[in-house]
Structures are given as C-alpha cells and as structure tokens.
Amino acid sequence: MQIEERVDQGRRLVNLFLGTSLGALFISIFYPIVKYLSPPKLAEPTSFSVTIPWKATEVKVNSGRVFRFGSRPGLLIKTPAGELKAFSAICTHLDCTVQYREDRQVIWCACHNGVYDLNGKNISGPPPRPLDPLQVKMRGDQITVMKA
C-alpha cells in the first residue's frame, strides 16, 4: 500500500516534469513563430509635411488628384469656389481610395458608393466618419500638405 502510493507519487512527479518541459518546449517553438509572423512596426513620423509635385496653378478649379502622403494616399481638391483642400484619401468605410467627382462635385468612393462633401463630411452611403482632413500651406506656387 505504502509503496504503491510512493510509486504513484513518483510517477506524478515524473509526469509533472515531463509535462512542463514539453509545454515549455512547445512555447519556445511557437512563441518565436508567432512573433516572426507579426510584422514589425515601422515608425511613422507623427508630424511631417509633403510638398506636392505639381504647382497650385496647375490644379484646375473643380478637380481633384491623389498624391503620395508618406506611405498613404492623400486627396488634393480645388473646390468650384477655387479653394484648395486636402484630405486623407482613405475611405473611412473599408479603406478604399476615394476620388473627386467633377460631375457631382463630391468626393466619392467607388467601392461601396460612399459619398463625402467638399469638407470631407460623409453624406451618403456606408462611410461612418468624415475623411481625415489635412492641412494645406502655400509657399508661393508650391503646395505643402501636413497633418492637421
């Protein structure tokens, strides 16, 4: 009786050691894999400005163009009133890149027919939020855009 109990205890101890070391082995294998698969965070500067590669005079009234704003697209528009405005071109719905519709004078997303007005406010379709506004600065004829 006594001996059996002791043997049982011994087994349990061995099982415990084996079990935990197996667990540790698995963790030491899978932890690096999971970490490997999650992409490294690239530091995006929080404040930076981009000089747009075309001149203010080249932008027609009632038109819009997508430009490179860091790693993301931005949208520069010249309203029918002649005002320059810039927004993040990323639709707040599911990430498509929006465009300026000259015929309707709105900002439009082709993916699920989302519509924004000229202040970037979502006015119809599925987008839940306005477009993120960007700040436009003029230096002579040069347009500079930065985070608002």
Added chain:
Amino acid sequence: MSVNRVVDWLEERIDLGAFRHLLQEKVVPVHHHTIWYYFGGMTLFLFVIQVVTGILLTFYYRPSAEEAYESVQFLMTEVQFGWLVRSIHSWSANLMVATMMIHLFSVYLTQAYRKPRELTWVTGMLLFAIVLTFGFSGYLLPWNVLSFFATKVGTNVAGQVPVVGHTLVRFLRGGDEVTGGTLSRFYGLHIAILPLLTTLILGLHLFLVQQQGMSVPPDVERASAQQPIRTMPFAPNFLLRDLFGWFAALGVLAALAAIYPWELGQKADPFASAPAGIRPEWYFVFMFQTLKYIPARVGPFDGEVLGVMGFGLGGLFLFLVPFLDKRAALGEPSPLFRWTGIGIILYIAVFTALGYLAPGPK
C-alpha cells in the same frame, strides 16, 4: 498479363486487401438524389487541375510588388501556352468554388450531415473556408488594380472583428497597409500553407467518406424501409460516370480558357483612386453587395461591424449545423433547418444577382 504480375509481386510484399475491398465492395446508392453524389468528386477533380496548373505557374511568377504584374504579363504574352495555363487556373478556381457550393448545399438539403457524418461535414466546411481563402489570396497575386482594392477591403473587413481586429489586419497585410509585404504573405499562404492544410483535411474528409459510405437522404431511407435501397458498384459503374463528368468539365474549362482568356487588367497603383465598377470575385459579391446596403450606423453599432458579424454567425451556423439539428440526427424531418438552408441559398442568390444587376452609382 503484366498488370497482374505487378499486382502479384506487390501482394507478396504488402497487403492490398484494403484497396481490393475499396474497388470491389464500395457501392453507391441509386435514388432520385444520386446526381448530387457527383459534385464532391467534381470538386476534387478541379482541385487536382489547380494543383497542376498552380505548380506550372510558379515557374514564371515572381511574388513582389515590382515584378508580380510584369511576370504575369510576360507569362500571358511571351511564354508558350502561358495564357492557357493561367486561364485554366483562374477558370478552374471559379468552377471549383461553384461545384463546391453545389456540393455543400446539396449535402445540407439532403441532411447528409446528420449523425454519424458530423465530422465529414465539419471537415467539408473547413475545406470550403480554405478554398475561399485560396480564392482570396490568389486573386491578389497578379497585383492589379481590382485585386489590390479587393484585398484592401477584404482585409479591412477582418479588421471589423471586435477586439482582435487590428492585430488581425496587421497579420494579414504584413503591416498597416496593403503592400508588397502583403503579396509575399499571400503567396506563402497560397502556395504552401493552404495546400498543406488542404491535403491534411481533404485526406481526412475522403477517409471518412470511405469509412461511412454514401449517405442516403432521410426521405429515401424512409420510403424504402421495407426493401433495401438499390445500389451500383463504385468501380467501374460510378467511377466511369465520374470520369465522364470530368471529361466534360475539362472540355468546358478548355473552351472557357480559350474563348475567354483570363484578363490581367491594370497594374495596381497604391496612389490611385479605386476605379468605378469595382467588384470582388463573384463568390464574394453577395457580401460585398450587403456591405453597400448597410447604413453607416445601425442603432449603437457601426454598420460594417454588424454586417461582418452577421456573416460570421451565418458561417458558424453552417459549421455547427450537424450539432444543432437534433431532429435530423434522429432521422426525423427537420423543416426548420431545411428552410433555413433554403433561406441562406436564396439570400446568396438574390444578393449576388443584385451585385450584377442593380443599377450602379452615377
């Protein structure tokens, strides 16, 4: 002569009993739903075509944002029969999703998922999910405008999942944006991970089918309670019919590929607007169309979150149906599940049709 000698030679060394049994004793029930038995095999056949053409494609394809589009273009224009291989790969992929859907829903409606075939159903649903992932990841590989935005939207949809959404998007995209990094990831997924998973789960699926034999629909079972159900031998009767179907499918594929070679479209440009008329592959259109109709906010919820959750629940329901449908397990009619299935099919059909027919935005 020589075939027999080979068999004899083998038999002296290994036990071929299992194969013999399979070939000689496997039977297929014959009744008015027998036609549905062919769609699983058809899906398998198309999958084999995918494997063969897919391997061929890897010889020319280059998985990077700078080269992917150009390499496919080269393949389509310069490589002899490159257009054919790629077109067959794309067409066969689409046909495979179609036959798989027919297989899935015919199994559903004949309640073949009921006890004792729960695991066959579950492995089948896993395969369905894998095939959709195959489609989604493969779609991006040519790196054209349509696939670029489809991937943006598709991965962003995953981001709507509560709590883990953000991590999931970064994991899928290999970063915060859809870039060449995403392409590498999808490539690895498409040609290594998914094929491996498919092989494992498909093996299990076929093993289970083999072990349990074909399911007979409950109404047929009830109607023939007295006399045994008529059957035909699997080999050669059913197998030859299968083969006939495969030949037909091969013909259809070749015709489609030759008459409608798969288009390549425009190269993706991360700094261009999404073009008008953008739309995912047809088997995702019903979800895409739904997302268009859901308003920005429904009560306290974001519209798209609600949509994504809805589809998730629908998928989960299908996945678990053998365990939910208690009456089918007992061999009783279960109209509730039957009509739910019909409802799901109708929903998919109607929203897919709307996706193609509803007047586009002006």
